Amino acid sequence: MLNIIIFGPPGAGKGTQSAKLIEKFGLKHISTGDLLRAERKAETELGIQASEFISKGELVPDSVVVGMVENFMAANTESKGFIFDGFPRTIPQADALDHLLEAHKTRIAIVLGLEVDEDELVKRLLARGKESGRADDQNEDTIRNRFSEYNAKTQPLINYYKSQDKYTGVDGMGEIDRIFEDLSKAIFKLNGSAGL
Numbered sequence: 001m002l003n004i005i006i007f008g009p010p011g012a013g014k015g016t017q018s019a020k021l022i023e024k025f026g027l028k029h030i031s032t033g034d035l036l037r038a039e040r041k042a043e044t045e046l047g048i049q050a051s052e053f054i055s056k057g058e059l060v061p062d063s064v065v066v067g068m069v070e071n072f073m074a075a076n077t078e079s080k081g082f083i084f085d086g087f088p089r090t091i092p093q094a095d096a097l098d099h100l101l102e103a104h105k106t107r108i109a110i111v112l113g114l115e116v117d118e119d120e121l122v123k124r125l126l127a128r129g130k131e132s133g134r135a136d137d138q139n140e141d142t143i144r145n146r147f148s149e150y151n152a153k154t155q156p157l158i159n160y161y162k163s164q165d166k167y168t169g170v171d172g173m174g175e176i177d178r179i180f181e182d183l184s185k186a187i188f189k190l191n192g193s194a195g196l
């Protein structure tokens with residue numbers, strides 16, 4: 001299995017690059033943001049509870065997102081690998097993911113970090129909010145809160161994965177195709193990915 005985490009702050013391009021990586025490497029996409037939005041749309045209990053956190057720009061509790069990822073993986077055991085997008089976002093989520101993968105006799109191969117300036121991120125989020133209608137991309141207070149959550153709880157994961165020798169940072173500014181090439185090169189460099 002080839003398991004990849006696509007990492008970065010809100011607006012870094014994780015969704016865009018995930019779509020291209022999935023196509024190229026035949027992986028299953030797990031976006032906890034997409035899963036939560038689907039729950040919210042279906043008005044499930046989980047979706048209604050998560051809604052409050054999402055609209056304030058706060059992280060949804062770890063147990064909720066870990067449970068969703070666990071269910072998704074259990075339903076897709078035949079997959080060649082997963083690309084985790086927007087997950088993990090906290091150290092406890094990363095620990096839970098390590099245990100989940102261990103139970104499936106696999107592990108994270110690489111963490112690809114998209115590195116983008118904060119000014120550019122705000123511009124991208126506001127533009128995306130206009131296009132997609134996503135409420136949490138339109139409200140500046142919510143956006144600010146998402147960055148402060150990222151800085152406090154998610155950014156420490158860079159050192160977590162650096163200490164496991166799994167983190168590769170990629171310049172996430174500029175052309176989508178150039179960024180994708182850099183990500184693909186990092187994957188091809190991995191030992192054991194030659195057979196892909």
Ligand code: AMP
Pocket residue numbers: 010032033034036053054055057058059060061062065085086087088089093136146
């Ligand atoms: P995203 O689409 O990844 O930007 O996620 C949108 C919102 O969903 C975030 O601002 C959080 O409120 C929530 N969310 C998504 N993924 C997670 C996660 N792994 N942990 C906690 N909250 C999450």
